[in-house]
Amino acid sequence: MPTALIAALVCAMSLGACGSSAARELPNATAAAAPAAAAGGVKLVSVGKFKMPLYVTAPPKDPRRVMVVQQGGRISVVRDGKSLGKPFLDISSRVIAGGEQGLLGLAFAPAYSKSGLFYVYFTRRDGKQEVAEFKRATSDRASISSYRSVLVMDDPESNHNGGQLNFGPDGLLYIGTGDGGGAGDQHGTIGNAQNLGSMLGKILRIDPRRAGSKSYSVPASNPFVGRAGARPEVYSYGLRNPWRFSFDRVGSDLIIGDVGQSKAEEIDFTSIAEARGANFGWRVREGDQPFGSGSLSGAIEPVIVRTHDEGWCSVTGGYVVRDRALPSLRGKYLYGDFCEGIIYGARLSSSGASGNARVAGLPQIAALSSFGEDARGRIYVVSLGGAVSRIAAR
Numbered sequence: 001m002p003t004a005l006i007a008a009l010v011c012a013m014s015l016g017a018c019g020s021s022a023a024r025e026l027p028n029a030t031a032a033a034a035p036a037a038a039a040g041g042v043k044l045v046s047v048g049k050f051k052m053p054l055y056v057t058a059p060p061k062d063p064r065r066v067m068v069v070q071q072g073g074r075i076s077v078v079r080d081g082k083s084l085g086k087p088f089l090d091i092s093s094r095v096i097a098g099g100e101q102g103l104l105g106l107a108f109a110p111a112y113s114k115s116g117l118f119y120v121y122f123t124r125r126d127g128k129q130e131v132a133e134f135k136r137a138t139s140d141r142a143s144i145s146s147y148r149s150v151l152v153m154d155d156p157e158s159n160h161n162g163g164q165l166n167f168g169p170d171g172l173l174y175i176g177t178g179d180g181g182g183a184g185d186q187h188g189t190i191g192n193a194q195n196l197g198s199m200l201g202k203i204l205r206i207d208p209r210r211a212g213s214k215s216y217s218v219p220a221s222n223p224f225v226g227r228a229g230a231r232p233e234v235y236s237y238g239l240r241n242p243w244r245f246s247f248d249r250v251g252s253d254l255i256i257g258d259v260g261q262s263k264a265e266e267i268d269f270t271s272i273a274e275a276r277g278a279n280f281g282w283r284v285r286e287g288d289q290p291f292g293s294g295s296l297s298g299a300i301e302p303v304i305v306r307t308h309d310e311g312w313c314s315v316t317g318g319y320v321v322r323d324r325a326l327p328s329l330r331g332k333y334l335y336g337d338f339c340e341g342i343i344y345g346a347r348l349s350s351s352g353a354s355g356n357a358r359v360a361g362l363p364q365i366a367a368l369s370s371f372g373e374d375a376r377g378r379i380y381v382v383s384l385g386g387a388v389s390r391i392a393a394r
Helices: 004-014
Strands: 044-048 053-057 065-070 074-079 103-108 117-123 128-136 141-153 165-167 174-175 204-205 234-237 243-248 255-260 265-271 304-307 334-338 344-349 351-356 368-373 379-383 387-393
Touching: 004 044, 053 103, 053 379, 065 103, 074 103, 103 128, 103 243, 117 165, 174 243, 243 368, 255 379, 334 351, 334 368
Parallel strands: 053 368, 103 165
Antiparallel strands: 044 387, 053 065, 065 074, 103 117, 117 128, 128 141, 165 174, 174 204, 204 234, 243 255, 255 265, 265 304, 334 344, 344 351, 368 379, 379 387
16 A cells, blocks of 8 residues: 555555645544435445454355455454354464554465355564465364464565455456555565565465465466566566455456555456456556656556545455345446545446446445455455445345
């Protein structure tokens, strides 16, 4: 998220910041979402209150359970609408939490019902980023002793940690990483995001299952396999801090919310095929504006750009709505911003966005930290202040 995050944390305990101006007022991160006041076809239904929630997801084909990821290292279970007292997983002893660090992501293996395997992304006590594998013990509890380290990344700063994990339509694990932090992608002569020899500032793609003596394997179809000096795990590059990316359930398009530096926030849209080897522009470009030196021939242009002058500071990427119970939103991509807290919807294509507007009926969300999606395709809204809600028909 933005480089000024530490200042934002002082005033809001956020995963975002007030852009380049620490004086910009942030929402009260301890406040729950306000009651919906505007008329519309949708509303928010409370799921529960949690300690610094960052993400919501669910096991595949499990309509009963929703998992709430909390920054401190716990994953809570909401079963049949009720939050259970014991966590699904608690790795707080392994996690350093605060600022942009913590337990940041969770993804269940496509064959989770049989394998019981799932993966988490977290900041270790030594400041490195780790993707680890665990296995369930029961439907509501994971086996803490099943821990297996899959991938570890050095991270020179405490911010811009990425953290999103998603299994793609190909059954492989996609990992969103930040550029290593600081400001201006400052590490190295060209920064990390444009450096194919670094795993930072990227979307990585791996098969996370153990492969002989290796903790994971790299698909042979990854775009930079065999290129001298390039990390074979890299699938896409040129990202500053992809704070939430998702795949559309229909068509499998890849949509990324990439947090900007001090001027612009962006949403990137591309097909999964076009994302192979794609450059999204940072640090040569911030949003649709020049930032640093270098060439960007053929780079993917953002489909949505919002500026800090508009009150934005840290974009929160969301999902394309495929919930049949929400006909007014079906096919629209929902997204927002940590500071502004307003939920927007737009129809995306490679040529841009249409109908980009605030979603009527939904309130402003204090400290909008994430969106989420369950096994039925229902969409959730997460406030770092604690409130987790589901978007439902009015």
